[in-house]
Amino acid sequence: MENLNLSKHKTFYAIGLSYKKADAEVRGQFSLDSKAKRNVLLQAKQEGLDSLIVTSTCNRTEIYGYAAHPFQLIKLICQNSAGTVEEFQKVGFVYKNHEAISHLFRVGTGLDSQILGDFEIIGQIKTSFAESRSLGLINAFLDRLINSVIQASKKIKNETEISSGATSVSFASVQYIIKNVTDIGDKNILLFGAGKIGRNTCENLVKHTKNDHITLINRTKNKAELLAGKLNLIVKDYGDLHQALQKADVLIVATGAQNPTIDKNILNLKKPLLILDLSIPKNVNSNVEQIPGVTLVHLDYLSQMTDDTLERRKQHIPAAEAIIEDVKLEFITWMNGRKYAPTIHALKAKLNEMAASELLLQKKKSSNFDEEQAEIISKKIIQKITNQFASHLKDENSNVDDSIEWIEKVFQIGLQTPKKTPSIIEDKYKINLS
Structure with missing residues (x-):
């Protein structure tokens, strides 16, 4: 007889941590870059786990998959990041079976996002799904489940207005800059790094400020040139960073590094500087605030910025939840059919x-x-x-x-x-x- 749970392991889990209980610093300890995520998958395969996906974004690090015990999955995160089991116990979560399925549906449809209705996460889930599949780590259950979540996400996006209006961390960043920097169109803006949120912020800056002298510096120059070509930015070499910092009025940091790339020792300022750190882990050392005239704003603060758009989105939660229940019921019916x-x-x-x-x-x-x-x-x-x-x-x-x-x-x-x-x-x- 086919195993009732479609796996040699008995239980389907969702384990991880998110912005709900873990602040940016702690999330940074548990963050997994692309190499670490692949190592998690390879280690899982070596340890006999047969079906799982791994996601790690600025707001969450999570594993969805089958295991005999959740510690098998928690260990994978802790051994491939700077996080510890002790810290996970304080801020982490473990859901199993139906509760794990429900959690994945809410995450994939933007209902669990720090900014309600943010659909970027479904793209990241798709990418994680493809990588796990390439390694043979997707069984029939997880294949059907992920496709059901994608289906629900698409229906919610098309049939409700929960993602209407321009509300995202990148847009919140631009709103903050416009409100706090006078004559922004004439100011020197420096984007250091080409992380996804930084790129989106840059696109919004170009669109909303009409500023035509935004400078981009990235360790990999060809990546910077590719982005600059689309947005008509000025690209400078990494070696020009110190000089560009002295001229900047606004610094946006999105380097995606595991340790701070900006601290007070490399700032020799002669005028005020607004710094937006859009990275997890934090890429700007908090010691920069010791310099007079420096204002440091982190991603978490920008994520908490709410406006009328978010309030309007909340009205569409019941409609989104109804769609989730319909799609989830189809999935549960299929799953039970496989069992009986x-x-x-x-x-x-x-x-x-x-x-x-x-x-x-x-x-x-x-x-x-x-x-x-x-x-x-x-x-x-x-x-x-x-x-x-x-x-x-x-x-x-x-x-x-x-x-x-x-x-x-x-x-x-x-x-x-x-x-x-x-x-x-x-x-x-x-x-x-x-």
């Missing part, structure tokens, strides 16, 4: 065996027994019985695991089915990793 199909097939075989035995007995007893007619009638009755059981198992109010166990016990179906699996349990998994 072997039992229904076995039940039908058992009933056919019982019918054949009874037909043989009646044939011996009666000389004028109509075997052909009796066989037709018995097959119809068996089909009706199995349809009735299948209908019960499809009912969303049925406890599939208990019902399967009961059917197999009553009809003495020789299936090696574990006692009630945790697939339908919706409690949060309480961990003790000490």
Whole structure:
């Protein structure tokens, strides 16, 4: 019989941490760059885990996948980042089975985002999904689940206005700059690094400030030139950073480095400087605030900026949640079907065996027994019985695991089915990793 959970491991988990309980500094400790994410996948494969995806953004680091125990997944994050198990216990979460499925739906549809309705995360989930699949780490369950989340995300984007209006961290950055820097169109703006939020902020700056002397510096110059070509920016060499810093009125840092790239020792300022650090981990050392005239604003502060757009978006949460429930129900129905199909097939075989035995007995007893007619009638009755059981198992109010166990016990179906699996349990998994 196919494993009820579509994996050799019993439980589907969502584990990780996000902006809800972990501040930027802690999230930085647990962040995984592209190399670290791949190492997590390779290590998982080596350790026998057969289906998982890994996401790591400025707001969250999470793993969705099958394991015998959540610590197997927590360990993968901690061993490939600067985070510790002790710190994870303070700020991390562990969801399992249905609660894990619900969490993934909310994350992928922007309902769990720091900025409500931010759909960037679904693109990152798609990328993570593709990478796991390339390594053979996607089973039928996770394949169907991720595609269901993508479907829900698309429907919410098309059928509600939860993502309407220009609200994102990058737009909030531009709003902050415009409100706090006078004559921004004439000021010297320096973008250091070409991280995604930094690029988006730069695009918004060009669009909303009409500033035509924004300078871009990146360690990899050809990457900077590629971005500059699209936005008509000035590109300078990394070696010109110190000189460009002295001329800047606004500095946007999006380097994506694991350690600070800007601190007070490299700033020799003769005028005020507004610094926006749009990186996780933080790429600007807080000691820059010791310099008179320097204002440092971090991503977390910008993420908390709310406006009328966000308030309007909240009105569309019920519609988005209704779409999620519809798509999720389709997925659960499919998942339960995968679980109970072997039992229904076995039940039908058992009933056919019982019918054949009874037909043989009646044939011996009666000389004028109509075997052909009796066989037709018995097959119809068996089909009706199995349809009735299948209908019960499809009912969303049925406890599939208990019902399967009961059917197999009553009809003495020789299936090696574990006692009630945790697939339908919706409690949060309480961990003790000490």
